[in-house]
Amino acid sequence: MTSEFSALLKQRRREAQMTQEALAERAGVGVRTIRGLETGERADPRVTTVRLLADALGLSPEEREGLLAAAVRRTGDDGPPESSTVPTTPAEPVAGGPPGSLHETLADVSEQLAQTVAARWRREEEQRQVHDPYPLPVRWQPVAEELTDHWANIRRLPAGGTHGPLDLSGQLDEIVGVYRRIPSGRLVVLGRSGSGKTILAVRFVLDHLKSRGRADAVPVIFSIGSWDPTAMTFRDWLAAQLTRDHPGLAASGPGGPSLAAALVETGRVLPVLDGFDEIADGLRRPALEALNATTLPLLLTSRPSEYAAAVAETDVLTSAAAVELTDLTLSDLADYLPRTTRKSRGGDLSATAWDPVLSELHERPDSRAGANLAAVLTTPLMVTLARALYSNTPDNDPASLLDTGRFARPQELEDHLLDNFTATVYRPLPGHRPGSGPRRAVDPERAQYWLGYLAHHLTRLDTPDLEWWRLGHRMRRTTRTLVTALMVCLAIGLVDGIVGTLFDSFAFQLADGLVAGPLSGLLFGIAYWFLVAGKNAAVEPSAVRMKIFSREGKTRRSSLRRLVIGLLCGFLFGLGYGFVRAALNGVRFHLGIPTVLAIGLADGIIYGLMFALGAGPALGLLTLFETPLDIRSAVNPVSLLRTNFRTVATQLLVWAPTFGLMVGLGSMVVIRPMSAILGPVVWSLTAALKLGVISGLGGALGYVFSLTAWGQWTVFSRIWLPLTGRLPWSLVTFLEDAYRRGVLRQAGAVYQFRHARLQQHLARAYQAKRSRSGSRGTGAS
Structure with missing residues (x-):
């Protein structure tokens, strides 16, 4: 039609x-x-x-x-x-043309973003059983006046206008309506740990998207704990986070360097900033000052004490109203907990295992057991942990929570719930056999150790975001470099030794591999140090995909820059390779030092030119096949990993034959003029073919392992960390399983622990276990 x-x-x-x-x-x-x-x-x-x-x-x-x-x-x-209908190349304005096309382009991008965000958080609510059987009540009350701005500022009134407090009363399913009563569009939600701030943020996003118009901003949740306001402006950080979770937004956009930046600058993103309290202590004041320097509408969540401390140091969030979440009531528990467990068999079908607990809380609230439990079961976090331990596990009796011999204080009850949560969710199911179903059997103790390492890793990074490409980032920089160099050494040494036997004897190739492997590892290690480890950085996932028959994404400037880099790196590698080979031959044939130096210089120049003619064009050619990723390419961490793998695989298919062919042809081109300048050089077509094949495969592997996010993931998360016992061998399967069990949640392209309290508890338990066992964890400090 x-x-x-x-x-x-x-x-x-x-x-x-x-x-x-x-x-x-x-x-x-x-x-x-x-x-x-x-x-x-x-x-x-x-x-x-x-x-x-x-x-x-x-x-x-x-x-x-x-x-x-x-x-x-x-x-x-x-x-x-x-x-995707999202443009993957810049949407440049037409000179003298109307601006409507730019508006429509960003409107299209916003629609795609809204669909992706809604799908993501609906799935997250399902994983966390928020609606099973119904969401726990989340209510709030006004906060102290010193934590809010003047009501005239919140109302955006002109000078001299009359003003008074706004009615901000409501509950979870009314949060969007409450927010829209605030003319400034700025709201702070305070609540103690586990009080439901994140659940409220998710519900706000989903309900806002249901009633969103095409021209309205898209609410997006950002874990603000990872923001360093002294290193990056707020708008730049928002754009960077958007690009991380939606790599397609890295494409050049109208009026800005990227679509992500254009969305932020034009007010098409409504930041929902979760976890202000998770910002490092010394950064909360500059963070609040940076937020006050903007006029962006936003919703901010925080624990009360951390926000109050930041306000005391500087000022309240400008033009922001504030509310504080209240505790769950006994009536809430009585309504909720019985509906989370099975009915009693026989007798009174309305009775449940929670009846003794609820009776104690209702009839003897001042008893030691009742007071302790009442102090704990006041937040959605602790109630959901108690549900996981007792409602979902028929063998566990919730009446044990009333044992004051085991739990003399509320803190001991909380520790018990946190301690046993992972053991409960990883318990073997009755009749379950390994491999018999979708849920893998994982030893609870090992699972807790691995999760503890991940929690400790995040604590050291001071971030809630578990990014798969940074899993080796907290190792010492020298250790990271040595491990990367070792992997490159082994990979290239094996390629040289195995593939080379097609051309020469095994003994000769073994010796050649022992030269090429360590030298390649050394040179790639040096490159890795200067480009990555020395900067204490991590290799970010590629924001492009490889499309061989695409005309999109061609940039002459980028191609030329990579061409120059490739020429320089190739020449340096060849110079070192030729010189080392000459030195080893000098030792082998007992040549004098002057002769070795002369041969080494000549061989270094020859090999340098050969590899320069291969690396330069190969790197430049890769750029021509790159096109920005689609906005929906990173629906979750696994999809981003797979997308990055496909990009790396295509890079290998382009790089290896191109580099190998250019080195082989370059050798034939270089030999004749070099023979005229340096004297006779022994070379043949077979030698050129051998050098091209080995160089293509080896160079591609070295590039992948050291300078791509997927390669670094393979080196550390698939080999080194499992080899040293800190993570399982099948890490993706373990992370996805932890997500399905409710230990982790997904926030765009990263995982997070379902709650900061759980992360902190697991990190402390891991650290305590290491201290008891005396294990230092190679390179982890």
């Missing part, structure tokens, strides 16, 4: 007196694409494609705007396409 866009495209093509084939060739798209768009078979006209067509047709600014508007309406009517 044809559409307005289909008819308009056909009309503009005929007015330009062009055939479909001619338009396809001029626009750089396929003929099938043109045919599908004109017949209506393709219901997903990308903004990028529409712009290419408009350029090829030579449309005026008004005609261009009309074609783009028709495409946007078509996409909006038909729903989201299978392939």
Whole structure:
């Protein structure tokens, strides 16, 4: 069925007196694409494609705007396409043209972002059983006046306007309505640990998205604990977090360096800042000052004491109202806990295992047992932990919580719930056999140790975000470099030794591998130190994908820069390789030092030119095949890992043959002039072929292991950390299993522990176990 866009495209093509084939060739798209768009078979006209067509047709600014508007309406009517409608190349404004196309482009991006955010947090609510059987009540009350701004500022009143407090009363399902009563659009939600701040933030996002209009900002949850306000501005940090969770937003955008930055700068993102209290102690004051320097609407959550301390040091959050979450009541517990467990068998079917506990709390609230338990079961966190330990585990009797011999103080009860949570969720299921179902059997003690290491890792990084590409980041920089160099050494040494036997004897190749492996490890280790470890950085996941037949993402400047880098690195590697080979031959044949130096210099220059002619063009060529990732490519950490793997795999398919071919051909090109300058050089076609094959495979592996996020993940998370016992061998399976069991949650492209209290508890338990066993953890400090 044809559409307005289909008819308009056909009309503009005929007015330009062009055939479909001619338009396809001029626009750089396929003929099938043109045919599908004109017949209506393709219901997903990308903004990028529409712009290419408009350029090829030579449309005026008004005609261009009309074609783009028709495409946007078509996409909006038909729903989201299978392939993203988000532009993957810059949406540049037309000189002198109307700004509407920029507005529509960002509106399209916002729609995609809204769909992704909604799907993500709906799935998270399901994983956390928020609606099973119903959400625990979350209520709030006004806070002390010294923690809020003047009501005239909150109301955005002009000078002299009358003012008074706003009515901010409500409960969980009314949070969006309460927020919209605040003219400034700035709200602070305070609550003690486990009081339901994150649950409220999630519900706010989902309910806001349900009633969101196309022009409204998209609410996005950001874990603000990872922000260093002294190193990055607030807007830049928001854009960086958006890019991390949605790599497609790294694409160049209208009016800004990236789509993420454009969304932030144009107010199309409503920041929901979760965990202000998780910012490092010395950074909360500058963080609050930085937030006050902006006028962005936002919702901020924090524990009361940390926020109050920051306010005392500087000022309240400008124009922000504030509320504080209240404790759960005995009535809340009586309504909720019995509905989370099975009915009694026989007798009174309305009775449950929680009855003795609820009776104690109701009838003897002043008893030692009742007072202790009442002090603990006042937050959603502790109630959900108690549910996991007792409602979901028939063998455990909740009446044991009343044992004052075991639990003399409320803190001991909390520690008990936290201690046994992981043991409970990892308990073997009755009749479950390893491999018999989707849930893997994991030893609870080992699981707690591995989770403890991850929690300790996050504590040392001072962040709640478990990023798979940073799992080796807290090792000493020298250790990281040595491990990376060792892996490169082994990989290239094996490639040289095994593949080389196709050309030379095993003994010769063994010796050659013993030279090439350590030297490659040394040089790649040096490169890794200067580019990554020396800066105390981590290799970020690629923001591009490899598409061999795509014209998108070509940037001459980037290609030229990589060409120069490749030429320089290739020459330095070849110089070192040739010199070391000459030195070993000098020792082997008992040559004098002057002769060895002369041969080493000559071989170094020859090999340097060979590898330079291979590395430069190969790196430059990679750029031509890069195109920005789609906005929906990082729905979760595993999808980002898989996307990065596919990018690396394609890079290998391009890099290895290109580098190998260029080195082989470069050797034949270099030998003749070098022979004329340096004297006779023994070389053959077989030697060129051998060098090309080994260089292509070895160079590609060295690049992947040392300078890609997936390679670093493989080195540390798949080999080194499991080898040293700190993580399981199948880490992805373990993390996904922990997510399904409710220990971890997903926040975009990263994992987080379901609660900061759980992370802190596991980190302390891990540290205590290490102290008792005397284990230092190689390179972990």
